Structure formats: C-alpha cells, structure tokens
Amino acid sequence: MRLGRGFRVLWSANALSNLADGIAFVSMPLLAASVTDDPRLVAGLATLYALVRLLVALPIGVWVDRFDRRTLLVAANLLRGCSLLGLALAIQFGVLTLLILYAAMAVVATLESMADNAASAILPSLVDRERLDSANGKVAAAQLVADEFAGPPLGGFLFAVAAAMPVFAMGGLWAVAGLAALALPIRNAVRRGEETGSARRSLAVEVREGTVWLARHRIVGSLALIGALASVGYMLPFSILVLFAEERLGLDGTGYGLLLAWSALGGLLGTFLAAQLRTWPGYRWTIAASLALGAATLGGLAVTTHAIVAGVLLALYILHATVWNVCAQSLRHRLIPDELLGRVGASTRVLSLLGLAVGATLGGLLGSIDLAIPVAVGGGVFVVCCTVAAVTLSGQVGAAPQ
CATH class of the missing domain: 1.20.1250.20 (MFS general substrate transporter like domains)
Structure with missing residues (x-):
C-alpha cells in the first residue's frame, strides 16, 4: 500500500x-x-x-x-x-x-x-x-x-x-x-476557542493545556519521560565519544569518522525494520526490547578496547535508537488529538533537550574520572528506560486519541 x-x-x-x-x-x-x-x-x-x-x-x-x-x-x-x-x-x-x-x-x-x-x-x-x-x-x-x-x-x-x-x-x-x-x-486548525467565538487565550494558557494533557496521559507522558531519560543516556557516552575512540580504541580522526559512519548504517537498518519489528510483539515490547538493546550495547562498549567490536556495538546502539524513535513517534501520532499535536510535541521536545544538556554535563564530569564511566552509566540509564517502558506502556497502546 x-x-x-x-x-x-x-x-x-x-x-x-x-x-x-x-x-x-x-x-x-x-x-x-x-x-x-x-x-x-x-x-x-x-x-x-x-x-x-x-x-x-x-x-x-x-x-x-x-x-x-x-x-x-x-x-x-x-x-x-x-x-x-x-x-x-x-x-x-x-x-x-x-x-x-x-x-x-x-x-x-x-x-x-x-x-x-x-x-x-x-x-x-x-x-x-x-x-x-x-x-x-x-x-x-x-x-x-x-x-x-x-x-x-x-x-x-x-x-x-x-x-x-x-x-x-x-x-x-x-x-x-x-x-x-x-x-x-491546506488544513486550517480548528480550535475550541474559535468555534465558540471566544477571545483567543494567552500563550501561557495554551502551553499549560498541552503540558497538562501530557502529564495526565499515561502512555504519552511515559514516552516523554522515557525520551528525556534516553536523551541523558545518549549524551553521557556521546559527549566524550571522540576521546573514548582516541584513548580506549586507538583511533585517529579518520578512524573516528569511519566509526560514526559505520554506526549510522545500523540506524539506517533500523528505519526499515521498525515497522516490521513492532507488528508481532506490539509497541510495548518492541520499545522495551530496543531500549534493552541500547543498555546492552553501551554495557559492552564500556568494557571493550577493540575498535571493530566497538563499531558493531555502536551500530546496534544506533539501530535501537532508531527503532525506539520511530515507534515512539508513531504512538504519539496515534494518541495525541490533532488540536494538541503542536503543544504536546513541543513539551516532549523540551524534556528531550533538557535531557541532552544534563547528559552532556554528566558525561564531561564522569569522563574526567574515567572515560568508561559515562558509557557504563549511560547503559544503566537505558536499563531504567526499559523498565519504565515495560511497566507503563500497557493496555490499548494504539487506541484512538483521547
């Protein structure tokens, strides 16, 4: 089709x-x-x-x-x-x-x-x-x-x-x-205030409407929480990855570029697999399994010093990230009412951006002690993400918007 x-x-x-x-x-x-x-x-x-x-x-x-x-x-x-x-x-x-x-x-x-x-x-x-x-x-x-x-x-x-x-x-x-x-x-947005002829509400009121809806919706709110945590887990290792590749894997600038290019191939594979993977176990277990893969790959990366092994692990890591992102985005598109897609999406994006900032800061601090620590801690964060997904993403995950 x-x-x-x-x-x-x-x-x-x-x-x-x-x-x-x-x-x-x-x-x-x-x-x-x-x-x-x-x-x-x-x-x-x-x-x-x-x-x-x-x-x-x-x-x-x-x-x-x-x-x-x-x-x-x-x-x-x-x-x-x-x-x-x-x-x-x-x-x-x-x-x-x-x-x-x-x-x-x-x-x-x-x-x-x-x-x-x-x-x-x-x-x-x-x-x-x-x-x-x-x-x-x-x-x-x-x-x-x-x-x-x-x-x-x-x-x-x-x-x-x-x-x-x-x-x-x-x-x-x-x-x-x-x-x-x-x-x-062209699809003009129809808003409740306009339908009743009332005055347009302030930005603050409308922002609050989106954030309150997000906080009250169990599944979409859980996806936002997982996304924020996953952003922390992502930036913990990737904020110091160039140093990790140089000191732990022995790669120069060219080798680091090749490592990133190879890992991106895993993400490309994930874009084609995501739709097929979720058809059998459903969104809940596809997301949980992908986050578990992210935890496992970072755990392996923290202990390896072999560049080829690291390349395979990073490719699998980016594959997990792509599958998780595609499934999470599709779920949001299924569950968020059309008139709230912009505001709920914005609130979710703010949480993810804050997670990236926290992860980058922690990655630098922990990396100053040992470069393997932020990688291992990132794996631990994904264990938490996997647990949250398995516990909260239950019920009629693909139901119509509420």
Missing part, C-alpha cells in the same frame, strides 16, 4: 531540509573558526543553537496548533532560505562578523523548530493510522542519510571550494523545501 501523494510531498520537503541541516553541521562551525580562533566562541555557536531551540519550543507549539501547519512549514523554510542568502552575501562581500553569524544561527534555530514541529504535526493527517510506522520510518531514513552520509561531506567539500558556497547551498535547499511544501493540502 502506497503512502499517498501528500506524504511524498512532505517527505521530499523534509529530505531537502535535512540535507541542508547536514551541510550546516559541518560548515557553520567552519565559518565560526574562520572568524575567530577562540574555542569558546566557536563552541558557543552550538550552545546558542541549543538554547534558542529550548526557549522557542513551547511558543512554537502553540502557533503550530493555532495556524495552518502547511503555511508555517512553507514560511519557515522560505525564511530560512532568505536568512542564509543574507549570510552568504555577508561572506561574499567580506563583512561577516561573529555577531552576524550568531544572529543567523539564532534565526535558523527558531525557524528549524517551527519547521520540525509543523512537519511532525502534519504527518498524521496525510497517512492512514496503519501506515504511520512505515511513514515515520521513511522520514527517519531520509533524515539519517542526509544528516549523516550526504550533508557533512558535501558541506566540507563546498567550504573547501569557497566559504560562501555551503551557505548558498543551504539557503537554496531550504527555499526549495518551502516551495515544495506548497503542494501540501
């Missing part, structure tokens, strides 16, 4: 946007390093990006539920394209400063949050419930290929040719993604 024209349009727009993201992953730090040699200011670009996404997530969730999501997706991508065009011209004419680069990154981070939330909220309206796993798997596959395999090397190559080229490429890709999204159907 095909997923339909609407999904193909959304998938294409997402793929183009993801490719731009992959180029940005390499080229934006290179641009920062071309402006300043202060490592704090170079790293500050990534810090700014994370902070902006955290700050804007909740209000954007409200807008995604208030307004037509297709319009927001189109506008976010077109505006990203325009902002990058301005940045590229600043580079081309030799007027680029760190302030301009930081401002461009803040704009991109804000618009990326809007595009991601709107695209996720649109998907359930384009795909039959029975095809949500397959649809989310295809979206994840495109993101993985663009972010991990195609975008970074392309960004590095373009930057080597000319500093402005990857920025022009990113702007063009985002602009084309916005134009492609124009082919999506």
